[in-house]
Amino acid sequence: MILDKSKVILEAKSLTRRFGGLVAVNNVSFSVNQHEIFGLIGPNGAGKTTLFNLITALIPPSSGELIYQGQAIAQLRPHQIASLGIARTFQNIRLFGELSALENVIIARHLHTKSTLVTGVLGLPPAPQEESQSRQKALELLEMVGLSDRAEEKSRNFAYGDQRRLEIARALALQPRILLLDEPAAGMNPNEKQQLSEFIRDLRDRFNLTIILIEHHVPLVMGLCDRIAVLDFGQLIALGEPSVVRNNPAVIEAYLGNE
Numbered sequence: 601m602i603l604d605k606s607k608v609i610l611e612a613k614s615l616t617r618r619f620g621g622l623v624a625v626n627n628v629s630f631s632v633n634q635h636e637i638f639g640l641i642g643p644n645g646a647g648k649t650t651l652f653n654l655i656t657a658l659i660p661p662s663s664g665e666l667i668y669q670g671q672a673i674a675q676l677r678p679h680q681i682a683s684l685g686i687a688r689t690f691q692n693i694r695l696f697g698e699l700s701a702l703e704n705v706i707i708a709r710h711l712h713t714k715s716t717l718v719t720g721v722l723g724l725p726p727a728p729q730e731e732s733q734s735r736q737k738a739l740e741l742l743e744m745v746g747l748s749d750r751a752e753e754k755s756r757n758f759a760y761g762d763q764r765r766l767e768i769a770r771a772l773a774l775q776p777r778i779l780l781l782d783e784p785a786a787g788m789n790p791n792e793k794q795q796l797s798e799f800i801r802d803l804r805d806r807f808n809l810t811i812i813l814i815e816h817h818v819p820l821v822m823g824l825c826d827r828i829a830v831l832d833f834g835q836l837i838a839l840g841e842p843s844v845v846r847n848n849p850a851v852i853e854a855y856l857g858n859e
Contacts, residue, residue, distance in 0.1 A: 609634045609810050610655070610778060615664035617650055624650040626834035627664070632778075637804055638812045639825035639842075643854065647834040648814045649691055652780050655812075656688050657681045668778075687776035689767045691783045691814070697756030701747055701766050704755050705738035708773035741769040744806075745799075760787050772807065779803070781813040785820055793817060797824045822846060830854070 610632040617625040625647045632638045640648050653659045655666060657678045666674040668684060676684075687708075696704055742748040745765040750758070755766055764784060771779055784800070785793045797820055804811050815821050821828060822842040830838040830845060832854040838845050845851055 607633045607635075609669060610812075611665075611667040612651075612655075613665040613667065615651070615654060615666065616662050617647075617654055617659065618662045623834050625654065625661075625831075628831070628834070628836045630829050630836065630839055632810060632812060633826075634777075634810055635804065635808065636810055636826045637800065637824055638810070639821040639828040640812060640814045640831065641816070641818070641821055641828060642831035645833075646831040648831055649782060650834075651831070652688060652782055652812075652814065655681075655780065656686060682774050682776075685775070685777035686780070687771040687774040687778070688780035689764070689771055689782055689784065691786070693760075693763050693767055695755040695763055695767060695770070698754060700752050701742060701755055701758070701769075702735070702738055702751040704766060705741055705770050705773045706734050708770045709734040709737060738769075738773060741772050742766075744772075745769045761792060764788075768803070772803070776807075776809065778810045778812065779807075781811065781815075783814055783816065785815055785817050793820050796820070800824060 608631045612628055612630050615628045642648055654661050657676050661674050742751050785796050827841055828845045830851050837850045838848045
C-alpha cells in the first residue's frame with residue numbers, strides 16, 4: 601500500500617520516551633492511513649506497548665509529536681484521546697471481572713452519553729432513553745463478537761479467548777475511528793488465529809476502522825496487515841508492505857531470525 605498524505609489519520613513525528621537512562625521509544629516516525637490495518641512487530645522489550653501507551657496518553661512522550669487528524673494530541677489525557685476516537689485493548693486483559701459482559705460494554709458507552717449523575721439517579725431525561733440505547737448497542741456488539749448468549753454472565757468466568765473478544769466489544773463501544781489491538785492472538789491456537797484474522801478484517805470494514813495491532817505471530821501479521829513497522833530496542837528499523845519487511849536484512853537479523 602502506498603502512503604497517501606491526504607488520507608493520513610495518525611502520524612508520529614520523532615516520538616521518544618525515556619524512563620531514566622532507558623530509551624524505550626527512540627525517535628520513531630511513521631504515518632498510518634485511514635482504513636489501514638497497520639502491524640507493529642519486534643522482539644520483547646522493543647517498545648511496542650510503550651508506543652501504544654504514548655498514542656493513548658497513558659504516558660506522555662519525552663519529546664516528539666503525535667498528530668491525529670491534523671490535531672496535536674501528545675499532551676491530552678486518556679479520556680480525551682478516547683473521546684476523539686482512539687480506543688485500545690491491552691496485552692494483559694483489563695475487564696471488570698465482577699461485572700457482566702453486558703455491563704463491561706455499557707460502561708464504555710458512557711463516554712458518549714449526556715446524562716449527569718443527578719439525572720441518572722432520578723431517572724430524568726435524557727437518562728432513561730440513553731440507558732436503553734446503551735444497552736441495545738452493547739447487546740449488538742456482544743452479538744457481533746459471538747457473546748450475546750452470555751451477556752449476563754460475569755466476565756471473570758469467560759475463557760481467555762472470549763475475554764479477548766469481550767475486550768474488543770468494549771473498545772468498539774467507544775465508537776472509535778482507530779482501534780489499537782495489543783497482542784489479540786496471544787494464547788490462541790492456529791485455527792483461532794485464522795478466525796481472528798478474518799474477524800479483524802470484518803471489524804475494519806463494518807465499522808470503517810483504522811486498525812493498529814501489536815502481534816508476535818508473524819504469519820498472522822504478514823497475511824493480515826497492509827503495512828508493518830518493526831521496532832528493535834525502541835528504534836524503527838523497517839517500515840513497509842509485508843513482502844518488503846519480510847526480506848529486510850535488519851528485520852531478519854533482529855526478529856525473524858536467520859535460517
